[in-house]
Amino acid sequence: MRRTAPPCRVIPPYLLARLAATGEPAVAEAARRTLAIDAGARTRRTERAAPPPNAAPARAPQRTIADAGHGYDLPGRLVRREGEAPVGDAAADESYDDMGATWSLLWEVYGRDSLDGAGLPLDATVHFGERYQNAFWNGDRMVIGDGDGVVFGRFSASVDVIGHELTHGLTAFTAALAYAGQPGALNESVSDVFGSLVRQRVRGQSAAEADWLIGAELLLPGVRGVALRSLKAPGTAYDDPRLGRDPQPATMSGYVTTTSDSGGVHINSGIPNHAFYLAATSIGGDAWDGAGRVWYDALTSGRVAASATFADFAEVTVDLAAQRFGIGSASHSAVRDAWTAVEVLT
Numbered sequence: 001m002r003r004t005a006p007p008c009r010v011i012p013p014y015l016l017a018r019l020a021a022t023g024e025p026a027v028a029e030a031a032r033r034t035l036a037i038d039a040g041a042r043t044r045r046t047e048r049a050a051p052p053p054n055a056a057p058a059r060a061p062q063r064t065i066a067d068a069g070h071g072y073d074l075p076g077r078l079v080r081r082e083g084e085a086p087v088g089d090a091a092a093d094e095s096y097d098d099m100g101a102t103w104s105l106l107w108e109v110y111g112r113d114s115l116d117g118a119g120l121p122l123d124a125t126v127h128f129g130e131r132y133q134n135a136f137w138n139g140d141r142m143v144i145g146d147g148d149g150v151v152f153g154r155f156s157a158s159v160d161v162i163g164h165e166l167t168h169g170l171t172a173f174t175a176a177l178a179y180a181g182q183p184g185a186l187n188e189s190v191s192d193v194f195g196s197l198v199r200q201r202v203r204g205q206s207a208a209e210a211d212w213l214i215g216a217e218l219l220l221p222g223v224r225g226v227a228l229r230s231l232k233a234p235g236t237a238y239d240d241p242r243l244g245r246d247p248q249p250a251t252m253s254g255y256v257t258t259t260s261d262s263g264g265v266h267i268n269s270g271i272p273n274h275a276f277y278l279a280a281t282s283i284g285g286d287a288w289d290g291a292g293r294v295w296y297d298a299l300t301s302g303r304v305a306a307s308a309t310f311a312d313f314a315e316v317t318v319d320l321a322a323q324r325f326g327i328g329s330a331s332h333s334a335v336r337d338a339w340t341a342v343e344v345l346t
Contacts, residue, residue, distance in 0.1 A: 091127060098198075101201070182309045207286065249268065249271060250342065278338035294317050297320040298317045318339065
């Protein structure tokens with residue numbers, strides 16, 4: 001049975017609120033429209049398209065791409081199915097490739113057939129809305145905006161953004177972390193972690209070589225920043241007159257108590273994000289094959305409750321690192337030391 005949650009979006013509401021208050025009419029209008037769309041149910045769900053007669057065999061991705069034509073009804077007009085050639089639309093073709101890269105990470109590294117482990121089709125709708133400044137997983141499909149063309153470009157341009165949003169589906173089918181407070185920040189962090197792993201694997205980068213950024217391709221020229229978030233250095237991704245300054249803390253000393261953003265889920269996710277970065281770079285090699293295996297083990301272990309705190313999740317990863325790498329091994333110590341460094345464990 002499918003386990004769904006409210007749509008989780010890559011651009012947090014506090015960034016959109018800042019953009020809505022800028023003196024640039026086009027950006028502000030796009031932000032206000034995006035906030036209004038994100039605030040409630042505005043889309044009409046329709047049935048998934050039937051698979052083509054020559055559908056790919058089991059244990060291969062099953063992708064479809066639809067085009068909303070800048071409207072708001074889903075799924076939109078079908079433009080590409082699994083196995084078909086590129087259509088020449090950057091958003092459609094990037095989304096197809098990005099979903100394939102996410103499926104490949106799950107299957108080729110972790111032996112999981114899609115988000116649910118049972119071959120769930122991966123469907124996406126591109127060109128959603130008018131200058132829509134976001135992307136989200138709605139429990140059925142990826143929904144991807146084109147950005148406003150001033151601050152944000154098209155959201156399909158960052159493979160880690162697509163990986164991030166699809167991972168919300170993976171989390172819904174496994175730990176089902178509640179989307180508020182610390183569990184919600186863990187939910188966001190897990191998506192950043194696996195989004196980053198997708199990006200690193202596509203680029204063939206080791207943990208030491210990776211930039212550890214989320215959404216680096218989204219920010220357009222003139223924006224003072226490098227990405228939406230940084231796992232390596234939370235709080236440094238941007239410092240821009242329109243976006244403000246990246247508010248993410250790297251340790252529990254900077255934990256932000258707030259009622260906005262579902263209790264700071266996009267803010268405090270910087271803490272577990274940084275723990276993963278520290279563990280991955282300490283273990284070394286390819287992050288998806290080191291710390292990534294531990295985080296995947298934890299997510300799918302049945303030991304992470306929907307209400308899990310940072311400390312709860314940390315204890316599970318430390319225990320599973322011991323099981324995978326050996327008690328007292330360098331990799332086991334790297335995981336514990338990472339959580340200690342961000343002040344979650346003592």
